[in-house]
Amino acid sequence: MMKTGTSEPHILPRSAHPISRKDIDPDALKVLYRLHRSGFKAYLVGGAVRDLLLGKKPKDFDVATDARPGQIKKLFANCFLIGRRFRLAHIRFKGGKIIEVATFRREPHELDEPEADKNNTFGTPMEDAFRRDITINALFYDIGNFSIIDYVGGLEDIRQRRVCIVGDPSVRYTEDPVRMWRVIRYASRQNFSIEEETARAIEIHRELLATSSGSRLFEELNKDILSGFSTPFFRMMASYHMLGVILGGIGKKVEQTHGMMTALLRLLETLDAASRKGDGVSQNIAYSILFWPWVQGILREKGSLAGDRMKLLADEFMAASMPIILPKVLRTNVIHTLYILDRMMNGMRTGRMKWMLTKRAHYPDAAVLFSLLEYGHINQGQDPFLHAFRMKYPDHAGERKEKVQRKRRRRYRKSSKHQVEASGREAAR
Ligand code: CTP
Numbered sequence: 001m002m003k004t005g006t007s008e009p010h011i012l013p014r015s016a017h018p019i020s021r022k023d024i025d026p027d028a029l030k031v032l033y034r035l036h037r038s039g040f041k042a043y044l045v046g047g048a049v050r051d052l053l054l055g056k057k058p059k060d061f062d063v064a065t066d067a068r069p070g071q072i073k074k075l076f077a078n079c080f081l082i083g084r085r086f087r088l089a090h091i092r093f094k095g096g097k098i099i100e101v102a103t104f105r106r107e108p109h110e111l112d113e114p115e116a117d118k119n120n121t122f123g124t125p126m127e128d129a130f131r132r133d134i135t136i137n138a139l140f141y142d143i144g145n146f147s148i149i150d151y152v153g154g155l156e157d158i159r160q161r162r163v164c165i166v167g168d169p170s171v172r173y174t175e176d177p178v179r180m181w182r183v184i185r186y187a188s189r190q191n192f193s194i195e196e197e198t199a200r201a202i203e204i205h206r207e208l209l210a211t212s213s214g215s216r217l218f219e220e221l222n223k224d225i226l227s228g229f230s231t232p233f234f235r236m237m238a239s240y241h242m243l244g245v246i247l248g249g250i251g252k253k254v255e256q257t258h259g260m261m262t263a264l265l266r267l268l269e270t271l272d273a274a275s276r277k278g279d280g281v282s283q284n285i286a287y288s289i290l291f292w293p294w295v296q297g298i299l300r301e302k303g304s305l306a307g308d309r310m311k312l313l314a315d316e317f318m319a320a321s322m323p324i325i326l327p328k329v330l331r332t333n334v335i336h337t338l339y340i341l342d343r344m345m346n347g348m349r350t351g352r353m354k355w356m357l358t359k360r361a362h363y364p365d366a367a368v369l370f371s372l373l374e375y376g377h378i379n380q381g382q383d384p385f386l387h388a389f390r391m392k393y394p395d396h397a398g399e400r401k402e403k404v405q406r407k408r409r410r411r412y413r414k415s416s417k418h419q420v421e422a423s424g425r426e427a428a429r
Helices: 026-037 047-053 069-075 125-131 154-159 169-175 178-190 196-211 214-225 230-239 248-256 258-277 283-303 309-319 328-350 355-359 363-375 384-392 397-428
Strands: 010-012 042-045 062-065 079-082 088-092 098-103 140-142 147-150
Touching (some): 026 042, 026 098, 042 047, 047 140, 047 154, 069 079, 069 088, 069 098, 147 154, 169 196, 214 283, 230 258, 248 283, 258 283, 283 363, 363 384
Antiparallel strands (some): 010 147
């Protein structure tokens, strides 16, 4: 059912919902109370209300109010106004904590306003609810009477455990295709279903996502890849054929190759476990995991013919024409890391390995990846690859060879030092 902007809100009194003030960040409460005591409306909004209703710990606490940015600034000495298009107030607290306070706003309408007004289109609480993307993200908690205000049917959707777009999904996706991504993010993270029309419109409009800015798509992927929920997210993205949309030829190949998709999901489970444990998985490692099943496929298919495997990977990345834009340095790091990982895997199979590999700049990341792939976790304290290799091939000749070379070099240095000392003594005489 489509959610439109004409209804009276459904108000849930304190006695009928579980949100308690002790679950709200004390600094967010201070902000809410000061706004309220100064005569303004003060609502906790967005993800915090959703998470509290679901019994989860919110990541951050955002506030919405009818106070204008200038009025908010006057109330808080620790307030900084940010943003050029829409001015937001950041109230700063100890330890770098920020409570974001936004004035209620509405979607700017193309026809009825002069250009200048489009930047700060303030609105009513109802308009603010209807400009939001998903019903479960559009609930308000009113500090005035501790009730929940629901203009869009979000409470029912939480009860039904489903994600539903606010308004007409086709219109909302056309306005901003990233909303399709966000629907999949929240459905997969909460293990919610997607409301029928919200889902059907994704199937119709999914290609629009490729028209969004490549760097914005990258920002969105960053939020999901290290969220600890990347497995259900990628599984759902693939079921809507969205990997092919955001990752071009790479996504299509992964979606169409059963083995690659299964391998990717297995790897992502390992990544999620490490992210949730707080193992400090880097961005490079996360993206290397994402591309590894595809890279393995390329190397298996074309690697034996390629003189330079690193160049082969760089060329294949270019040929995939991904709408998402990975920063150049990240793409290069991923290619180098996966190149080394491939050499490690070959070494483990054949028992032959060039020890110079361990001196490469991307070796530490490749070793962490190796550990995740082989053991399912990051092996702290020792080099997981060398350890595994030595266990399997204790008599590997390469190691001995390197030791001999190192000794020879040392002997040479010693003798040349003696020579210098000797010639110095000669000169002194
Ligand atoms: N929002 C929106 N449309 C967007 C982005 C954000 O309507 N494209 C609104 C939603 O109400 C959302 C809130 O702004 O709840 C905050 O957005 P964001 O921080 O991206 O997400 P959260 O809901 O806070 O969820 P989380 O941070 O837990 O991912």
